[in-house]
Amino acid sequence: xxxxxxxxxxxxxxxxxxxxxxxxxxxxxxxxxxxxxxxxxxxxxxxxxxxxxxxxxxxxxxxxxxxxxxxxxxxxxxxxxxxxxxxxxxxxxxxxxxxxxxxxxxxxxxxxxxxxxxxxxxxxxxxxxxxxxxxxxxxxxxxxxxxxxxxxxxxxxxxxxxxxxxxxxxxxxxxxxxxxxxxxxxxxxxxxxxxxxxxxxxxxxxxxxxxxxxxxxxxxxxxxxxxxxxxxxxxxxxxxxxxxxxxxxxxxxxxxxxxxxxxxxxxxxxxxxxxxxxxxxxxxxxxxxxxxxxxxxxxxxxxxxxxxxxxxxxxxxxxxxxxxxxxxxxxxxxxxxxxxxxxxxxxxxx
Amino acid sequence: xxxxxxxxxxxxxxxxxxxxxxxxxxxxxxxxxxxxxxxxxxxxxxxxxxxxxxxxxxxxxxxxxxxxxxxxxxxxxxxxxxxxxxxxxxxxxxxxxxxxxxxxxxxxxxxxxxxxxxxxxxxxxxxxxxxxxxxxxxxxxxxxxxxxxxxxxxxxxxxxxxxxxxxxxxxxxxxxxxxxxxxxxxxxxxxxxxxxxxxxxxxxxxxxxxxxxxxxxxxxxxxxxxxxxxxxxxxxxxxxxxxxxxxxxxxxxxxxxxxxxxx
Numbered sequence: 227x228x229x230x231x232x233x234x235x236x237x238x239x240x241x242x243x244x245x246x247x248x249x250x251x252x253x254x255x256x257x258x259x260x261x262x263x264x265x266x267x268x269x270x271x272x273x274x275x276x277x278x279x280x281x282x283x284x285x286x287x288x289x290x291x292x293x294x295x296x297x298x299x300x301x302x303x304x305x306x307x308x309x310x311x312x313x314x315x316x317x318x319x320x321x322x323x324x325x326x327x328x329x330x331x332x333x334x335x336x337x338x339x340x341x342x343x344x345x346x347x348x349x350x351x352x353x354x355x356x357x358x359x360x361x362x363x364x365x366x367x368x369x370x371x372x373x374x375x376x377x378x379x380x381x382x383x384x385x386x387x388x389x390x391x392x393x394x395x396x397x398x399x400x401x402x403x404x405x406x407x408x409x410x411x412x413x414x415x416x417x418x419x420x421x422x423x424x425x426x427x428x429x430x431x432x433x434x435x436x437x438x439x440x441x442x443x444x445x446x447x448x449x450x451x452x453x454x455x456x457x458x459x460x461x462x463x464x465x466x467x468x469x470x471x472x473x474x475x476x477x478x479x480x481x482x483x484x485x486x487x488x489x490x491x492x493x494x495x496x497x498x499x500x501x502x503x504x505x506x507x508x509x510x511x512x513x514x515x516x517x518x519x520x521x522x523x524x525x526x527x528x529x530x531x532x533x534x535x536x537x538x539x540x541x542x543x544x545x546x547x548x549x550x551x552x553x554x555x556x557x558x559x560x561x562x563x564x565x566x567x568x569x570x571x572x573x574x575x576x
Numbered sequence: 577x578x579x580x581x582x583x584x585x586x587x588x589x590x591x592x593x594x595x596x597x598x599x600x601x602x603x604x605x606x607x608x609x610x611x612x613x614x615x616x617x618x619x620x621x622x623x624x625x626x627x628x629x630x631x632x633x634x635x636x637x638x639x640x641x642x643x644x645x646x647x648x649x650x651x652x653x654x655x656x657x658x659x660x661x662x663x664x665x666x667x668x669x670x671x672x673x674x675x676x677x678x679x680x681x682x683x684x685x686x687x688x689x690x691x692x693x694x695x696x697x698x699x700x701x702x703x704x705x706x707x708x709x710x711x712x713x714x715x716x717x718x719x720x721x722x723x724x725x726x727x728x729x730x731x732x733x734x735x736x737x738x739x740x741x742x743x744x745x746x747x748x749x750x751x752x753x754x755x756x757x758x759x760x761x762x763x764x765x766x767x768x769x770x771x772x773x774x775x776x777x778x779x780x781x782x783x784x785x786x787x788x789x790x791x792x793x794x795x796x797x798x799x800x801x802x803x804x805x806x807x808x809x810x811x812x813x814x815x816x817x818x819x820x821x822x823x824x825x826x827x828x829x830x831x832x833x834x835x836x837x838x839x
Contacts, residue, residue: 373807
């Protein structure tokens with residue numbers, strides 16, 4: 227994207243250098259430019275070779291005959307498996323979860339990321355400490371944090387402890403957590419009476435996963451917005467200030483319009499994360515209870531290593547996931563190229 | 577950016593921020609507090625005394641270092657080729673590589689397991705390192721190529737006129753000039769490989785002494801049947817190297833992550 231915050235090639239002394247593809251360069255120098263095939267080949271073979279082979283292999287397995295119940299004669303053959311996936315409610319549930327996850331995580335990340343970076347750009351005391359705290363969750367492995375998050379959302383965990391001390395939860399005689407009267411009254415009136423302070427249950431498990439993922443990725447959004455805000459021309463801010471814009475007005479009229487490339491980058495990034503999601507749902511809720519937090523990743527894993535190893539079906543789901551991922555990577559590469567410095571679209575910005 | 581004119585406003589802003597970061601601190605606090613419950617520091621002791629405790633860290637270190645080294649050299653070479661050298665229909669190669677950009681690991685599991693065992697690599701580090709490298713390279717090449725595109729051709733031409741061959745142009749012009757990007761790549765690959773869970777889980781197997789650091793907390797789940805305090809002590813110990821690395825190399829981590837996301 228256009229915000230090449232990180233030591234970007236922007237610093238290049240020659241802004242007119244052919245940056246779009248390098249094609250111009252090779253044409254100019256072609257009479258003595260040596261062949262580069264040998265240079266790209268090792269990386270190409272390792273990544274493209276391995277990954278495309280795996281894709282082909284999955285495609286092949288997905289078309290092999292197999293049976294839904296193990297040790298029975300194979301009856302599902304060829305594209306039947308795909309028909310089965312499209313007719314399976316669980317497949318659509320997974321997609322729905324992915325979509326909900328993407329939208330909620332993206333919106334919260336952007337809002338919180340912008341707020342945090344705006345605040346930390348305001349000469350606040352202890353800015354470095356806040357930055358470290360916000361960014362630390364990005365660095366720690368999801369697999370390591372998963373048991374901690376299970377603990378956080380446990381019935382006797384810190385979330386419920388806080389709610390209890392806010393007067394939202396009572397502990398009954400046998401140690402169950404129940405909403406206090408006004409909360410349950412409020413929940414019934416917004417149609418959420420099946421939400422209880424027992425978080426890892428069908429009605430809330432998906433939201434636990436979303437919350438946990440947001441926790442571990444706001445730092446990323448924050449860093450991107452922070453960098454993008456740092457690149458806004460101070461004169462523009464000064465001019466707005468002189469024109470009498472207040473802090474809020476500045477944020478919405480001057481700062482946010484400048485963050486568009488970052489918003490796009492984050493959208494793509496979140497879409498990939500949503501499709502790839504595995505560690506948190508697998509380790510925090512195991513996709514359950516009753517598939518309430520199932521995602522394509524955990525679904526495929528369960529089909530592969532579950533009780534009845536449906537390799538064929540897992541491969542079918544993999545191919546479908548792959549098609550989604552491929553579509554995304556095309557969008558991503560196009561976006562990345564358009565965002566390259568020197569590209570025409572960049573000049574539009576004021 | 578935003579004006580905080582008075583001292584009071586700055587203190588107020590800091591106070592507001594302090595309240596807003598509470599949700600970030602809750603899991604970290606829970607982790608430490610939970611790990612000290614029951615027998616206190618003895619929880620840590622029993623985690624450390626676990627047979628093969630250091631092997632978790634050693635295995636992760638080997639995998640991460642090997643992945644970083646391989647990705648670095650392959651990426652630098654490929655970005656040099658893509659950006660500065662002559663390749664017939666190079667964009668086709670590039671797009672093929674970018675097709676693999678968003679590949680979810682789980683899609684590759686079945687073929688990888690079968691291939692690794694056929695190649696006799698099942699349970700070895702290579703069975704994890706090679707797929708990790710394969711999954712990183714499209715990303716890092718996209719990153720490095722656009723960076724190398726920004727290095728003026730004139731520098732390479734000057735080196736050529738001074739008698740430097742392709743290899744020396746790569747080694748004495750590109751590698752030093754691409755250092756800022758290399759730092760980002762190293763950090764990015766370090767985080768991705770150190771934090772990887774699924775690939776080591778499936779391809780290394782879950783045998784004793786063959787596990788990586790991300791499996792450390794969860795290994796207590798089976799062994800001591802959900803001994804919360806030890807799980808959390810394990811989580812603290814497993815997270816510690818990353819926390820230390822991040823705090824001491826803060827700037828590079830933030831830069832690396834941002835570069836990885838933005839390209």
